Amino acid sequence: MDKNSRLVALAALRQRISALERPMQTRVSAEPDTAWLPGIKTLDGALPLHGLTLGALHEAAGAADTDGPSAVAFLAALLQRLSRRDGRETILVCESGAGRSGRLYGWGWRDLGGNPTELLMVRARHDKEALWIMEEGLRSAALAAVFAAIRSTGFTMTRRLSLAAQESMTPALLLRDDGLAPTSAAATRWLVRTLPSAHDSLDICAPGAPRWRLGLVRCRGGRPARGDVEWHHETGAFRVVAALGHRPAAAAADQQRTLRSALLRTG
Amino acid sequence: MVLTAVDQRAEQAGLLPGMRLVDARALAAGVAVETADPAADQQALTRLGLWCGRFTPRVACDGTDGLLLDVTGCSHLFGGEPAMVQTVSKRLDGFGLEVRLGLADTRGAARALARFAPECRRTVPPGNLREALDPLPVEALGVMRDDALTLRHLGLTTIGAITRLPRTALLRRFPSCKAGNGLLQRLDRILGDRNEHLSPLIPPPAYRWRLDFAEPVMHREGLETALVDVMARATAALKRDHRGARRLVLWCFGIDGSVTEHTVAASRPTRDADHLRRLLVGELETVDPGFGIDAIVLHAASVEPLAARQLLLDDGQQDHLDLLIDRLAARLGAGAVRRPVATGHRFPEQAERLAGPGEAPASPSSYPDLPPRPLRLFERPEPLQVIALIPDGPPRLFIWRRVRFRIARAAGPERIAPEWWAPDSCQATRDYWRVEDTDGHRYWLYRADPRGDGVPRWFLHGLYG
Numbered sequence: 063m064d065k066n067s068r069l070v071a072l073a074a075l076r077q078r079i080s081a082l083e084r085p086m087q088t089r090v091s092a093e094p095d096t097a098w099l100p101g102i103k104t105l106d107g108a109l110p111l112h113g114l115t116l117g118a119l120h121e122a123a124g125a126a127d128t129d130g131p132s133a134v135a136f137l138a139a140l141l142q143r144l145s146r147r148d149g150r151e152t153i154l155v156c157e158s159g160a161g162r163s164g165r166l167y168g169w170g171w172r173d174l175g176g177n178p179t180e181l182l183m184v185r186a187r188h189d190k191e192a193l194w195i196m197e198e199g200l201r202s203a204a205l206a207a208v209f210a211a212i213r214s215t216g217f218t219m220t221r222r223l224s225l226a227a228q229e230s231m232t233p234a235l236l237l238r239d240d241g242l243a244p245t246s247a248a249a250t251r252w253l254v255r256t257l258p259s260a261h262d263s264l265d266i267c268a269p270g271a272p273r274w275r276l277g278l279v280r281c282r283g284g285r286p287a288r289g290d291v292e293w294h295h296e297t298g299a300f301r302v303v304a305a306l307g308h309r310p311a312a313a314a315a316d317q318q319r320t321l322r323s324a325l326l327r328t329g
Numbered sequence: 330m331v332l333t334a335v336d337q338r339a340e341q342a343g344l345l346p347g348m349r350l351v352d353a354r355a356l357a358a359g360v361a362v363e364t365a366d367p368a369a370d371q372q373a374l375t376r377l378g379l380w381c382g383r384f385t386p387r388v389a390c391d392g393t394d395g396l397l398l399d400v401t402g403c404s405h406l407f408g409g410e411p412a413m414v415q416t417v418s419k420r421l422d423g424f425g426l427e428v429r430l431g432l433a434d435t436r437g438a439a440r441a442l443a444r445f446a447p448e449c450r451r452t453v454p455p456g457n458l459r460e461a462l463d464p465l466p467v468e469a470l471g472v473m474r475d476d477a478l479t480l481r482h483l484g485l486t487t488i489g490a491i492t493r494l495p496r497t498a499l500l501r502r503f504p505s506c507k508a509g510n511g512l513l514q515r516l517d518r519i520l521g522d523r524n525e526h527l528s529p530l531i532p533p534p535a536y537r538w539r540l541d542f543a544e545p546v547m548h549r550e551g552l553e554t555a556l557v558d559v560m561a562r563a564t565a566a567l568k569r570d571h572r573g574a575r576r577l578v579l580w581c582f583g584i585d586g587s588v589t590e591h592t593v594a595a596s597r598p599t600r601d602a603d604h605l606r607r608l609l610v611g612e613l614e615t616v617d618p619g620f621g622i623d624a625i626v627l628h629a630a631s632v633e634p635l636a637a638r639q640l641l642l643d644d645g646q647q648d649h650l651d652l653l654i655d656r657l658a659a660r661l662g663a664g665a666v667r668r669p670v671a672t673g674h675r676f677p678e679q680a681e682r683l684a685g686p687g688e689a690p691a692s693p694s695s696y697p698d699l700p701p702r703p704l705r706l707f708e709r710p711e712p713l714q715v716i717a718l719i720p721d722g723p724p725r726l727f728i729w730r731r732v733r734f735r736i737a738r739a740a741g742p743e744r745i746a747p748e749w750w751a752p753d754s755c756q757a758t759r760d761y762w763r764v765e766d767t768d769g770h771r772y773w774l775y776r777a778d779p780r781g782d783g784v785p786r787w788f789l790h791g792l793y794g
Contacts, residue, residue, distance in 0.1 A: 128768070128770055129770075131704060131705050131770075131792040131793065131794050132770070132794050133794075134704060134705065134794055135704050135793070135794015136794065138704065138794065139794075152650055163705050163707075163792055164703075164705040164706050164707040164708065164791060164792060165705065165706060165708065166704065166705060166706075167677075167681065167702060167703060167704060167705060167706035167791065168669035168671070168681045168696065169671075169677070169680065169681060169696060169699070169702035170701075170702045170703045170704035170705065170706070170791070170793070170794075171669075171704065172696050172702075173701045173702055173704075174704065174794065178669045178671070178681075178696060179668065179669070179670075179695075179696075181668065181669055182654070182666065182667075182668055182686075183666075183667050183668065183669065183683060184657055184661065184665055184666050184667075185661070185664075185665045185667075186661070186665075191661070194660075195657060195661070198653065198656060198657065199653060199657075202649050202650070202652065202653035202656075203649060204649030204650040204652075204653055205650070205653075256768060256769040256770050257769045258737060258765065258767065258768065258769040259738070259765060259769060259771075261738060262740070265740060267723070267738055267739060267740065268738060268739070268740030268763065269738040269739075269740060269763060269764070269765035269771055269793075272771070272793065272794055273769060
């Protein structure tokens, strides 16, 4: 194959792809308030229209087993960025099974900047029930968002949820324990890894704002991206973390200082 | 071992209740014996009573072996009183039960006729009560055993003999008693001169609709169609009275005598036929029609005033939400859908309660400012092994679920002491630490009873995001 015919083939393929993508893009641009802006500088550029599509399914998972709570916190933080429309204020939260990592705690939700009284907690016995609850919540068109934590699910179910979300313009957030399974119809998929935090601004020994390494693994109409962020609940905003604070020497010095001040305080 | 009940054939063989089992075996060697289970008997009787709800809404248990049906105003539905007795006895015979029936103007008389009349089916037309009761033995009055015995010693063996005596003479010998089974009290009740209460198995409902099927319904789809019909009548009646239902009960009467009960609840009063029907249809999925269902009864068990409402400008988002909550609660059970409410207690596990959707929502200000709390809380704190450099210092390392976590940062302690003002607070003081391990994961640990002596006990109570 010579160079010319390759270029022609590539151009044809590009055209086909843009034709496939066009229906979605026109739908998004038709209504200006269909996007929801996370406000993360390094990642917003990767998202279509610099925001998350409202009527779509967004998946997240912890990068490791122990990162589950961080993924929940990230989704909770994302929800704080979502503006409430049409008097829809309630967020349906559904967790399947008796979790090995406890239950969602309203006080903690408040400490991420949310309002616990707008939560509607539904207990599901298993994944299938949780997904049914989620779909029912999406179809009702009365909720600000639907959030569910499940173990795993298949492609068909994610497609159903996407369609239900699109119909009612309700964001669906799904936390999966199975990492990110290969097939899913979600609009965006996030991988969350916990990072050591900088110390608190007032107390050098205390942990500061939660810090995560976000991987936007998949994004329909956008491109994958990654970035380290901190969540500041007082301002309700993500802040990009400078990579400089993580030098090993700095960390060691930090640890020394922590130890010394702890001894000073207690001894 | 003593016989508590015998069947007809055993009776012919000479066996009687109260007889010892060895004597019974001596009389009839091949006698079949079952252990008596009074609780199960009572349950079966209650079930049969519920089944009799198809004849009249007012059914009550009479002792351990009888049912009372108040058929006032119901008998014409079955073609008059004699025809109704026929129907009842035919249906009950069909179940293989041996039944005696009595129908009379008063509850006591019906009971006396059923239990003591020589024939098995006895209907007394209105006004003929005295003639019918006269030949019955005095035990039929339902008086105390001693009184009945005294009457027999006096030669008064039938009710007729007593009613012919002057009341004053009777009152002197048989004073009325508190329990209401004095001779004259019983006599007045049986003759209808004194009121007698019936406490029905199903409390009389104000809203109740019934649908009989010409042919038993064998499939769930048929039931759903019938439900549309009943629901239309129900909502029309509720609308007429400006009321809405909070709780609906549907009874399905099986042709084999089984009764299934399905209850659904709404988070607030409603008379939306479609919504209520959808709630019930979810319940109907569990119905097994078996040999067929020949009647259904819909009953609004809890009804509240509901005025006609003006359409709202906000698209009725609250309505949509309520409908969603009802649908979820109907499918998952009432306890599955809840909202967090701050309680004002100090201990974290009590500081938040999950309230049902019917309760009033709390205001956001009810969550006061406290040091940061974890996003996930363990209902039951998990025990840990913790190493601290100095006894009261911050933890440096802990082992949870057999994994070691090295702590990089710690904040605390935040001391939570028992509520001295609460009389039943028996919790020990706790010192809470907010810690972060070297990977950045955050945990909420506490040390129980830090002022107590002995080995410190540590627990993990929550996870931060």
